[in-house]
Amino acid sequence: MDTKNKTSLETHFPVQIVEVEEEDSGRRLDNFLFAFLKHVPKQLIYKLVRSGQVRVDGGRIKPNFRIASGQKVRIPPVHANLVEKTGVPSRRLEELEKAIRHEDESFLVVDKPSGLASHSGSGVRYGAIDVIRELRPHAPRIELAHRLDKETSGCLLIAKNLRALRAFQAASLDRLVTKQYQALLYGVLSSRDKxxxxxxxxxxxxxxKRQSIKSSNGKEAITVIAGRRIVGNNTLATxxxxxxxxxQIRAHTKELNCPVAGDGDYGDKAFNSKMRGLGLSRLFLHANRLAFASDGYRLDIRVPLPSELTAVLEKLAHLDKLKNS
Incomplete structure (x- = not known):
């Protein structure tokens, strides 16, 4: 048996005495526990509360009890056989551990590989957030700060506590977050397009499939073209x-008739076929920079293009050189 893949709260969550922080004050106890025991069935959590195994300041309480800052919640151990399995393979755990580009007490940034969803869902057994939760079992409040498409690689920000998550969300609302991408686009993007x-x-x-389309009934979407480099009659855009x-980027570049290479939903079939001939087996879209500031906290992380994308650029440049020699 591969014990690395076994989700066990006997090892992840021994008996814990958790002090309620200010941001959780006024929250229902059951919702508070759902955040801590993410892989435990809800009906089991309710059973633990009603049987008195979960206590607040030593006393028995009901699931709808509203906790207050400073109170101490006793969270009991849960037998491994009663925990829902995420089924994260050990190779994926090792891959994402190596892909962590920054970590402090508030945030973690992982260079998410293409092909891995940000989170689990319909037909998706696990996502990047599930892998990180397996890797950091003693930080039970880990949450996605934002999302990347499954096919997109690069900077994925993960909050390690509720205070950090809310700080990032506030910075996002104030447009103090920089999310920068690199994409290989079909054709030469006009310098007039900024x-x-x-x-x-x-x-x-x-x-x-769900898609974003231009519509007068839609929500405002703004993308800035911060840089461009012509590579073999195509554009590497920032x-x-x-x-x-x-x-957003995939829909916007389609509007310019310069879709992203390898995009099966918004792209150009002939261009995609040509790119496959050069070894491109994924969407050429990479989140290469994430930066934000909030209340004295600053984060600015950059991750380079992965090797499978730089290899395609090198082949394009080589073909262009041969063509013009």
Missing amino acids: VIKTQLEIKRGSNG LVLKTGRMH
């Missing part, structure tokens, strides 16, 4: 998001 500003609405296409709509 800001893409449209309204995007989420709809289901003929294939049943793009900065000013808003965070679903598939």
